[in-house]
Amino acid sequence: MKAVVLITEGVWEAAVDAARDAVPADASIELLHVDTGDAEHVLEGAFSGLMGRGRRSGAPTALAQDLDQATAQLLDAAAQRLGRPCEKRALKGRPERVAVAAVEGADLLVMSRDGDFSRLGPKSIGHISRFIIDHVPCQLLLVWPGSVPPVSSIPPPPPPGHKPPHEHH
Template sequence: MTVLVWIDEGTWRASVDAARAHVRAGDAITLLHVTGDDVAEAAHGAFVGLLGRGHAERDPGDRVAALSASAAAALLDAAAERLGRPAERLRAHGRVEREVVRAAEDADLLICARDGDRRPGPRSLGPATRFVVDHASCPVLLVWPGAPPGIDTPPPHPSSP
């Protein structure tokens, strides 16, 4: 079985811990981190539009992209160390949710963590995670980042009109 573990800055520990707990010893694991292009593109666009005429070497978009790549590599290293077993590391960039779905096409299982409200319900998933859960072509193991909320924390009851 091939298992893809989505490594995200806010929830990676929970995803890795779920892989440690639920993935058999002989199964192949890939740790995936996706860097969104939006911040680097915004920095580049601002530079070109306002400041950058004739000075391409000072484009902050390039520096932001380099810092993002370095941070992604460090995060994948930390995740691999926490996993404590061999795993492939995969870095991608683009629209995060689409890149995760694309990477999951060849997986037998995708492990990811909730990244929204700390209460059960649809808002416990951020937009990218909701997209991934809805569109992944393989089963998804969705875990809470930390202890799951108790049964006494349901969403508020909708008001009657």
């Protein structure tokens, strides 16, 4: 069995804990982090156009190195928390698409919710996670970071006769 744990800033601990507790000891585990690379592009744009002074030598490269180092530290922290042998992989690109492609051939993806944790419902899942959930080509273990909100947090149903906006004529 191969399990992939999606390491997402702010909620990764819950995914790692779930993998540690739920994935069999003889399974292989890969910790996966996907970076958009947006920060590097924003900085390059600022130096090349917005500031009007051309490219500042080394700044985007230094930022890329800092981001890569931060990612490596995050993956190291996740591996330490997991407490068992694992592979670590850092990729760049559109997180939802890169993550789905990266789990091809895996048996299980473990990931945390990344939205509004104050109540149950669809807003507890962000748009990137929603894409992954809808397209992942393997089994999925989706966990709550922190405590699970009570069932009473589900919003009340719409009043009788209410039509969703897309059904109005």
